[in-house]
Amino acid sequence: MTGNRKMLIKLTVVAIGMFGFGFALVPFYDKICEVSGINNLLRADAVTNTQVDLARSVTIEFDANTHAMPWRFRPLESSIAVHPGQLTTVTYEVMNTLDRPVSGQAIPSYGPRNAAQYFRKLECFCFSKQTLAAGERRRMPVTFVVDSALPSDVGTITLSYTFFEVEGAVDRAAGSAVAQGGRS
Amino acid sequence: MSSIAHDPTHGHEHDHHAHHPSGVMRWITTTNHKDIGSLYLWFSFIMFLAGGVMALTIRAELFQPGLQIVQPEFFNQLTTMHGLVMVFGAIMPAFVGFANWQIPLMIGAPDMAFARMNNWSFWLLPVAAILLMGSFLAPGGASAAGWTLYAPLSVQMGMGMDMLIFAVHIMGASSIMGAINIVTTILNMRAPGMTLMKMPLFCWTWLITAYLLIAVMPVLAGAVTMLLTDRHFGTSFFNAAGGGDPVLYQHVFWFFGHPEVYIMILPAFGIVSQIIPTFSRKPLFGYASMVYATSSIAILSFIVWAHHMFTTGMPAAGQLFFMYATMLIAVPTGVKVFNWVATMWKGSMTFETPMLFAVGFIFVFTMGGFTGLICAITPIDIQIQDTYYVVAHFHYVLVAGSLFAIFAGTYYWLPKWTGHMYDEGLGRLHFWASIIFFNITFFPMHFLGLAGMPRRIPDYALQFADFNAIATVGAFGFGLSQLIFLAAVLKCVKGGQRRPQRSGTVRTDSSGPCPRQRPTIPSKLHRLSSKRCWLTGGPPWTGDQTSAPR
Numbered sequence: 001m002t003g004n005r006k007m008l009i010k011l012t013v014v015a016i017g018m019f020g021f022g023f024a025l026v027p028f029y030d031k032i033c034e035v036s037g038i039n040n041l042l043r044a045d046a047v048t049n050t051q052v053d054l055a056r057s058v059t060i061e062f063d064a065n066t067h068a069m070p071w072r073f074r075p076l077e078s079s080i081a082v083h084p085g086q087l088t089t090v091t092y093e094v095m096n097t098l099d100r101p102v103s104g105q106a107i108p109s110y111g112p113r114n115a116a117q118y119f120r121k122l123e124c125f126c127f128s129k130q131t132l133a134a135g136e137r138r139r140m141p142v143t144f145v146v147d148s149a150l151p152s153d154v155g156t157i158t159l160s161y162t163f164f165e166v167e168g169a170v171d172r173a174a175g176s177a178v179a180q181g182g183r184s
Numbered sequence: 185m186s187s188i189a190h191d192p193t194h195g196h197e198h199d200h201h202a203h204h205p206s207g208v209m210r211w212i213t214t215t216n217h218k219d220i221g222s223l224y225l226w227f228s229f230i231m232f233l234a235g236g237v238m239a240l241t242i243r244a245e246l247f248q249p250g251l252q253i254v255q256p257e258f259f260n261q262l263t264t265m266h267g268l269v270m271v272f273g274a275i276m277p278a279f280v281g282f283a284n285w286q287i288p289l290m291i292g293a294p295d296m297a298f299a300r301m302n303n304w305s306f307w308l309l310p311v312a313a314i315l316l317m318g319s320f321l322a323p324g325g326a327s328a329a330g331w332t333l334y335a336p337l338s339v340q341m342g343m344g345m346d347m348l349i350f351a352v353h354i355m356g357a358s359s360i361m362g363a364i365n366i367v368t369t370i371l372n373m374r375a376p377g378m379t380l381m382k383m384p385l386f387c388w389t390w391l392i393t394a395y396l397l398i399a400v401m402p403v404l405a406g407a408v409t410m411l412l413t414d415r416h417f418g419t420s421f422f423n424a425a426g427g428g429d430p431v432l433y434q435h436v437f438w439f440f441g442h443p444e445v446y447i448m449i450l451p452a453f454g455i456v457s458q459i460i461p462t463f464s465r466k467p468l469f470g471y472a473s474m475v476y477a478t479s480s481i482a483i484l485s486f487i488v489w490a491h492h493m494f495t496t497g498m499p500a501a502g503q504l505f506f507m508y509a510t511m512l513i514a515v516p517t518g519v520k521v522f523n524w525v526a527t528m529w530k531g532s533m534t535f536e537t538p539m540l541f542a543v544g545f546i547f548v549f550t551m552g553g554f555t556g557l558i559c560a561i562t563p564i565d566i567q568i569q570d571t572y573y574v575v576a577h578f579h580y581v582l583v584a585g586s587l588f589a590i591f592a593g594t595y596y597w598l599p600k601w602t603g604h605m606y607d608e609g610l611g612r613l614h615f616w617a618s619i620i621f622f623n624i625t626f627f628p629m630h631f632l633g634l635a636g637m638p639r640r641i642p643d644y645a646l647q648f649a650d651f652n653a654i655a656t657v658g659a660f661g662f663g664l665s666q667l668i669f670l671a672a673v674l675k676c677v678k679g680g681q682r683r684p685q686r687s688g689t690v691r692t693d694s695s696g697p698c699p700r701q702r703p704t705i706p707s708k709l710h711r712l713s714s715k716r717c718w719l720t721g722g723p724p725w726t727g728d729q730t731s732a733p734r
């Protein structure tokens with residue numbers, strides 16, 4: 001029954017190959033997102049339209065959250081009015097309340113959802129991981145342009161950030177006992 | 185691994201001198217494809233009852249608005265486990281059970297290609313089932329992330345989720361081994377003269393299903409492995425904070441998940457394609473087109489997965505591609521339904537229980553297929569995503585599709601398996617109770633979904649109360665009807681009327697059940713007329729209506 005054995009080996013190789021294929025979908029997905037420009041959370045947007053539309057004014061609301069993190073995080077202004085195409089910078093403030101360094105990554109989200117593609121961030125603390133020393137307070141800018149192609153029925157855009165802790169990013173050997181206490 | 189089962193002298197000695205263990209050890213150590221087939225079928229029936237009890241608890245809670253019976257957390261665990269138990273515990277093992285029993289009989293093989301691996305792939309299942317059911321007792325209860333185990337929710341669950349992940353690994357390994365066994369048996373062990381295009385259609389559908397299993401079960405294993413490392417080993421495949429993406433999980437999952445739904449329906453197509461010609465007393469219409477349609481469905485199933493994800497914000501081009509690709513699947517499926525109807529056309533039809541279930545299958549499955557087309561249309565899907573409309577759709581294709589075909593096949597082949605006729609009265613009662621209560625349960629869910637009732641909720645707005653009450657009554661009726669099935673099977677196994685003899689047909693010599701062990705490969709297909717029993721897994725009460733053209 002060498003024929004059966006050969007078939008067994010072939011099919012096992014296919015099965016193992018497909019297990020690998022599942023993991024290969026990860027970089028493939030990243031590549032697709034990169035090529036098609038979807039989901040580029042960590043890169044600055046390109047601004048093509050710099051025409052300022054003075055006739056129109058859009059309210060931008062700022063929101064700040066943390067997800068199970070010992071950080072205080074807030075925007076300095078809760079909302080501003082901007083003209084589409086106008087370059088604007090706002091500031092968020094974050095403070096680490098623990099006595100050990102903590103790393104976090106901010107993820108933006110937008111309301112209404114379809115406004116996201118018109119909200120172009122040129123500079124943002126969310127493009128990279130933030131590591132705060134024990135008790136450190138940091139002011140971080142966000143520079144953005146609202147594309148003047150924004151549909152006319154959108155009068156308000158809410159920009160909401162949520163900080164997630166990036167575990168294992170800081171050396172936690174010293175502060176692991178504190179971490180257990182601090183996060184309970 | 186395979187040498188023992190295929191060494192004819194050894195195998196015969198074993199059988200004739202009855203040295204094989206008896207009692208429980210017979211079942212634990214068995215390498216006989218029929219024993220293993222029976223084990224698979226009983227296992228899947230037990231899991232079917234377990235999943236059914238979960239479903240009835242869900243329906244009891246939804247009988248009226250408000251929280252009466254279970255807490256929302258437990259309700260979510262029930263919906264999750266009901267789905268997983270029914271998919272991986274009931275439907276898939278049942279079809280593997282049919283494959284074990286019928287494929288060697290149908291192609292003239294002495295047993296499955298890898299008899300010991302066959303034993304192993306079955307006995308992994310109870311282990312996985314214990315792990316799965318045991319997760320209810322874990323701190324925090326079983327997983328409540330839905331059967332799709334979407335990240336990031338599944339990254340946050342308690343220990344029950346880890347048990348589930350291991351259970352999925354084990355069940356996946358079992359399925360892959362089973363599939364490898366089936367492919368090898370079909371490709372390498374057919375009787376001389378039985379070309380692929382002469383095989384009964386059930387073998388064809390299982391061959392294609394087995395390839396699908398080998399291709400996608402490892403992808404599911406990969407997806408849950410990534411979940412596991414995200415949960416415990418600091419990776420960030422699906423964790424946005426670490427640079428991952430929860431939507432990626434959905435892509436990987438549904439790359440498995442969509443072929444999976446065809447894994448659960450193609451063997452059903454095969455069973456129905458055996459039964460319809462028998463009771464129409466005509467050969468199957470369009471055998472070759474059936475084979476090609478099955479293959480096209482299998483190939484298309486790999487390029488439609490994102491139709492489960494229309495609301496994740498994919499670009500319009502992607503939505504259009506997946507919408508059209510999905511609708512394309514209706515073409516080969518339509519070919520199949522057409523062929524079944526054309527087989528019945530002007531046939532001398534009789535309506536014994538297997539035929540009732542097979543015709544019921546075509547009727548109700550086609551309805552499920554049409555709601556599937558409706559769900560495939562992106563703008564409509566965005567409306568009905570995660571509503572009871574989707575619940576109605578997939579229960580129409582999985583219960584009235586896969587499950588009814590399993591019933592049909594069981595009644596059809598029970599006489600061959602046991603040597604006794606089943607009780608026709610009980611069988612018909614089971615059919616009519618099932619199809620009526622099935623529709624009472626699931627038809628109102630279309631209306632609930634269109635009216636906006638979300639799925640996976642323990643409580644709902646008052647305007648949904650009436651249809652939910654009806655659905656719950658139907659569900660209990662459907663659940664209790666399955667006890668009739670149990671009674672019919674037990675009665676048949678214990679004894680009863682000998683299965684009918686047909687005079688003047690080739691099968692006059694095969695009145696009893698097939699013997700436990702059969703002679704090895706027959707020399708030539710055409711010389712087997714006195715040994716039809718081995719060659720056709722076919723109908724015991726009719727003439728020679730095989731589906732393959734001769």
